[in-house]
Amino acid sequence: MNIMTLSANDTFAAEEAFVLSRAELDTRRPPHLHTQDFHELVWVQNGTVRLHTDAGKRDLSEGDVLFISPDQRHGLQGRRPKGAQADGEASIVVSLAIRPGVIKAIGNRHEDLAGVAFWAATTEPTITHRDMRQLAALNQAALQLERSPRRKLYLEAFLLPFLVALDRTPEGMENGAPDWLIAACTKAHDPAVFRDGAAGFVAATGRAHPHVSRTMRRFMGLTPSDYINTLRMDHAARQLTGTSDPLPEIAADCGLPNLSHFHKLFLSHMGETPLRYRRARQANLIQPRL
Incomplete structure (x- = not known):
């Protein structure tokens, strides 16, 4: 031409x-x-x-x-x-x-x-x-x-x-990752996806679970569960700081109705229990006088 x-x-x-x-x-x-x-x-x-x-x-x-x-x-x-x-x-x-x-x-x-x-x-x-x-x-x-x-x-x-709103390469992902994985990582920030755990993430890729796991380990050094649980705990942390919602409600919103499991995951990711995390950060908020 x-x-x-x-x-x-x-x-x-x-x-x-x-x-x-x-x-x-x-x-x-x-x-x-x-x-x-x-x-x-x-x-x-x-x-x-x-x-x-x-x-x-x-x-x-x-x-x-x-x-x-x-x-x-x-x-x-x-x-x-x-x-x-x-x-x-x-x-x-x-x-x-x-x-x-x-x-x-x-x-x-x-x-x-x-x-x-x-x-x-x-x-x-x-x-x-x-x-x-x-x-x-x-x-x-x-x-x-x-x-x-x-x-x-x-x-x-x-x-x-x-x-x-465009798909972005997540931090820590190596160059050359397939577009479908980048797109799935973007979709996984939606509570409708991460509430379903690793299964929700795999469904968003449209690929078989073993293939998704191998690809994630290669380009991110993580399993689908690792990635989804990080997103869940980040979401929980925002809810704990920015709302007065009770812990069982926040846990359920993350797709973790088992409160004991939610506590263990949050402590593992954030280094504090959910209650201590909320108290420390909400105490530092400046409340306007009426």
Whole structure:
């Protein structure tokens, strides 16, 4: 394929920080790969899309999200399932083009973004996935952004919550860990997952328990139970400090209805009993006078 380049000068009007658009993709193979001198966030809103890059082609489905950085050569093509009618389900993407300099400035202010999304050290667009609930929230936020002035403030109000919600490599995980493990570690912070213990974590991976255990030991030096119990105790610690909920209720909320077992795990992880931990930290809170 030949290469063409899109310019920010031709894309953004004066003072515009972003341009949000939706497009139905042509099902013909794009005649050119292209690059651009600005960042672009693209997600598949409907149907199937084929991404073309120098590395080859990859099919994307509804909910897949692309983070495209300057000079990353790419092209997008609409796809229809085999046997589908010519007027069948269209391939629709949403594109958020971002003025040069904005992404660099955000990264400079937030070091936690290093290695994530636009800040990943890759020569190809970074790809992540949003499930149906997350995609609905993303589309709703995009509608709000579409009605907003095209200034940096409103762009960042859209971007930052979205970036915070992305899967991140947990601390202590070695490089090269599979995406499914990173995604499962992110999901495991949800009480609905960690309440079910190691079984809930394994279910979130979609893999067999022995395979998950071997992979976790290799890249994290932990078992699924070790990881989940750490998340449970971190959650319990926040509840003990920030609420007046009774211990049995907090234990049950962690998925540990056996109070004796909860006490032992908390003491092992925090070095204090739950009651001592609560008293020490709540005593240090400054209570306003009424």
